[in-house]
Amino acid sequence: MRPGEIVLEHASRAFAVRADPGRTLKATLLGRRAHGPEPVQALDDVSLRIAPGETVGIVGRNGAGKTSTLRVLAGIVPLDSGQVDVGGRAVALLELGAGFGRDFSGRENIMLNGALHGLTREEIEGRTEAIVAFSELGRFIDAPVRTYSSGMFVRLGFAIAAHMDADVLLIDEVLAVGDEAFQRKCEERIAQRIAAGATLVLVSHDAALIERTCARAVVLDGGAAVFDGPVADGMGFYHRLMGTRHEA
Amino acid sequence: MAGVAELLRYRFLFEQMVRRELRQKYQGSLLGLAWYVVNPLVLMGAYYLVFAVALRPGFHHPAYPLFLLVGLTIWIFFSQSLLAASTSLLDQGALIRKARFPRELIPAATVTVQLVTFLVVLVLVAVLTVAVRGTLDAPLVLAPVLLAALAAFVVGLALMVSVLHAYFRDVGPILAAALVPWFFVSPIFFAPADVVHHAWARDALTWVNPVAPFITATRDVLYGGVWPSATTVAYVVIAAAVALAAGLALFRRMAAELAVVV
Numbered sequence: 359m360r361p362g363e364i365v366l367e368h369a370s371r372a373f374a375v376r377a378d379p380g381r382t383l384k385a386t387l388l389g390r391r392a393h394g395p396e397p398v399q400a401l402d403d404v405s406l407r408i409a410p411g412e413t414v415g416i417v418g419r420n421g422a423g424k425t426s427t428l429r430v431l432a433g434i435v436p437l438d439s440g441q442v443d444v445g446g447r448a449v450a451l452l453e454l455g456a457g458f459g460r461d462f463s464g465r466e467n468i469m470l471n472g473a474l475h476g477l478t479r480e481e482i483e484g485r486t487e488a489i490v491a492f493s494e495l496g497r498f499i500d501a502p503v504r505t506y507s508s509g510m511f512v513r514l515g516f517a518i519a520a521h522m523d524a525d526v527l528l529i530d531e532v533l534a535v536g537d538e539a540f541q542r543k544c545e546e547r548i549a550q551r552i553a554a555g556a557t558l559v560l561v562s563h564d565a566a567l568i569e570r571t572c573a574r575a576v577v578l579d580g581g582a583a584v585f586d587g588p589v590a591d592g593m594g595f596y597h598r599l600m601g602t603r604h605e606a
Numbered sequence: 607m608a609g610v611a612e613l614l615r616y617r618f619l620f621e622q623m624v625r626r627e628l629r630q631k632y633q634g635s636l637l638g639l640a641w642y643v644v645n646p647l648v649l650m651g652a653y654y655l656v657f658a659v660a661l662r663p664g665f666h667h668p669a670y671p672l673f674l675l676v677g678l679t680i681w682i683f684f685s686q687s688l689l690a691a692s693t694s695l696l697d698q699g700a701l702i703r704k705a706r707f708p709r710e711l712i713p714a715a716t717v718t719v720q721l722v723t724f725l726v727v728l729v730l731v732a733v734l735t736v737a738v739r740g741t742l743d744a745p746l747v748l749a750p751v752l753l754a755a756l757a758a759f760v761v762g763l764a765l766m767v768s769v770l771h772a773y774f775r776d777v778g779p780i781l782a783a784a785l786v787p788w789f790f791v792s793p794i795f796f797a798p799a800d801v802v803h804h805a806w807a808r809d810a811l812t813w814v815n816p817v818a819p820f821i822t823a824t825r826d827v828l829y830g831g832v833w834p835s836a837t838t839v840a841y842v843v844i845a846a847a848v849a850l851a852a853g854l855a856l857f858r859r860m861a862a863e864l865a866v867v868v
Contacts, residue, residue, distance in 0.1 A: 373866065383774040433706035434865045450705065457704035459626060461633075470626065473619035474705040482618075 361446030361525040362410030362557040364431060369404045369440035370581075371426060372397040400426035402581035403440070410445070410525070413558045415572035415589060417565075417596045422578040424561040428452060428528045431559060446525025449475055451515055451532055460504040464495055464514050467503055471518045485521045492547070493517035494540070512536050520547045527551060530561045545571060565593055616707055623698075623715035624722075631719060642723045643730065646678045653678070657795045665800035669829075672735045676825045677794035679731050683724035684760060684817055685785045687717045691764035692771040692778040699868035709861045710854070713768035717761050728753075732828050741831030748827050748834065755846035756820050762849030765857040772868055773860065792817050797825070816845050 359365070375395045400423045408414055416424045429435040430442055432450035457474060458467050468489055472482035490499045493513045498506070506514070512535040519527065533544050548571060552558055562568055568575060568589065575592025577585035577599065585595040632639065650671055657663060658670050667673040694716040695702065695709070702709060732749070736742050771777040792815055801808040812818055819841040823834035 382776045383780070384776065429865070434703060436862045448706075452704065453700075457700045461630070462626065466626075470619075470622050473616070473622045474701060474707055476615050476707065477618070479618050479621075 359443050359445030360410050362555060363443075363445040364406065364408035364526060364557060364559070365441070365443040366404055366406040366427075366430070367441040369401050369406075369430060369437050369442055370399070371401040371430060371435065371438050372399045373426070399581045401430065401437070404578075404581070404583050405440075406576065406583065406586070408557055408559070410557055411552060411555050412574060413552060413572040414560070415568035415575045415592070416559065416561045416578060417563070417568060417575060417592070418578035419600065423581040424578055425452070425530055426581075427578065428530050428559065428561055431526070432528050444526055447475065447523065448526040448528060449519050449522045449524035450528040450530070451519040452528070452530045453532075458503045458511070458515075461502050463501060464493070464499040464503055464506070465490070467514070468518055472522065475522050477522065489514075489517045489521050492520065492543075508535055509537065509540075513540060516544055516547075520544070520551065524551070524556055526557045526559065528559050531563065533562075533567070541567075565596070569593060613708055613710075616711060619707060620711050620715055620718075623711060624718050627715060627719045628722065639723065639726065642727055646675060646682055646727065646731075649678050649682075650674045653795050663796070663800070665796060667797070669735075669738055672731075672738060673825070673829055674795055675731050676735060676829050677792070677821045679724065679728050680756065680821050680824060681789060681792060681794055681817070683720055683728075683756075684820075685789070687720040687760045687764055688767055688781060689778070689785070690716045690720060691768045692781055694764075695768050695772040695864060696868050702868050703865050709864055710765060710857055713764045713857075714761055716768075717757070717764045721757055721760075725753075735828050739829055739831060741828065743831045745827045745831060745833045748839070749824070751839075752820065752824050752827065752842060755842045756824075758846040759816070759820065759842075759849045762846070762851070762853030765853030769857045769860045769864075772864060788815070788817070791815055793821050798822065813841070816849075819845065 374397050398421070402423075404423070404427065416427060418424050426435065428450060429452065430437060431444055432448050432452070433442075433444065434450070457471060459470065462470070465486065468486055469479075469482055472485075493499070493510075493516075495510060495514060498510065503511070503514070512532055515532065516536070519529075527548065529548075533541055536544065545567075548558060558571070560568065560571055572589050574587065575585070575589040575596070576583055577592055577596050579599060584599070585592055653674050654671050657674075691713040694713050698712045701707075701712075736746070767777060767781055771781075791811060793811060798808050798812040798818065801811060812822070819838045823838045823842055826832050826834040826838075
């Protein structure tokens, strides 16, 4: 695999939909399953080849399998069947503020998040100032993150993810939280990373953002890829699927 | 599957996890580390009162408080590590859902935090015991080997209980309940050799409980100033290797779905 390359082959993955994912030994030994809806097929035989440097937007209605696709590409969730291969370092920005220790300062969380992605202390220290500057947190970088607003959360989260030298950037609908100026800055940073050879996979309901950022669109519906092609055609397909006309 | 190279790549993550937990553990607790010295001392006082003063058993160990203290320190490390490990993966669910990294690091970091406290307390206990008992002798060279084996043994069991508890939420409570009788059959306030009338009970207390040889061997070295039997040392080393290998095997078999279940 070349760094930045992504291959999904006949990828399938189902999730049990229950309030409490943990089972008890008693339930297992008695062979009883918790009651609940049938498992949801989040990915249903999806095949996808993405070359290094491509920018791919994934769209689809709620529950179409967009986030599951990102979680599979990030290596966080395994497939039930099929194959996934991602070349190089994949960095995912999935949940707002996920993995932040709330009682720790922004600076300490930069350390932990860098370490989570397999960076060494020297590598993280070398880019801490760039991350702090990008996040525009100023002196708040040394305050516990529990005092942060949601905008500050997303700024720090994005700043960290954008400075991990990712070969593959996986971003899920989190940019919308920042203000317009910060969103623009994020898009510029993403463009820089792409120019440096990184691959982008972006999940968003923001059609304009996808059209601005991505050259290729994949439309998911019911866990299956129903369209894969140039972004303009893809968004047209998506709007017809949703029964909406979007005036830009 | 995490190979050695991948674990090495994530050694800074491991360090970060240990630091964070250490800080969280001691932050906001008035006594801090002192609590971990006070706890075994209070237990020791209570057991001394019950077993040496009230019950007056048929066996006698000189400087009995020190005899108790060595066993108690090991037991507290063993039991606290497993209890903390059982919920460790759920506690760190946010990290598991965020990135791909060797999940083994989480219970291993939890045990390491307990190990740091344990070593501080054990050094104090060991210095006191060796000074009072005059056991500054050749068998002490075995102490590092025994402690390394104990740490490996506990990490192995911690891997098992942590991943089992993530899937089956009654593993933690079952463990907590099991630790109470387990404490009483462990040779903490007695030595298995004290049981003179029932050979089968002595053998069971010596060999069936895998914690017993660790306590017996360490106490031989620190408190007795004698070499533990070769069988005991072999048992300890093999138990550590088996627990670690089985723990890793079970953990890696079950770890894939962790981001979904925690």
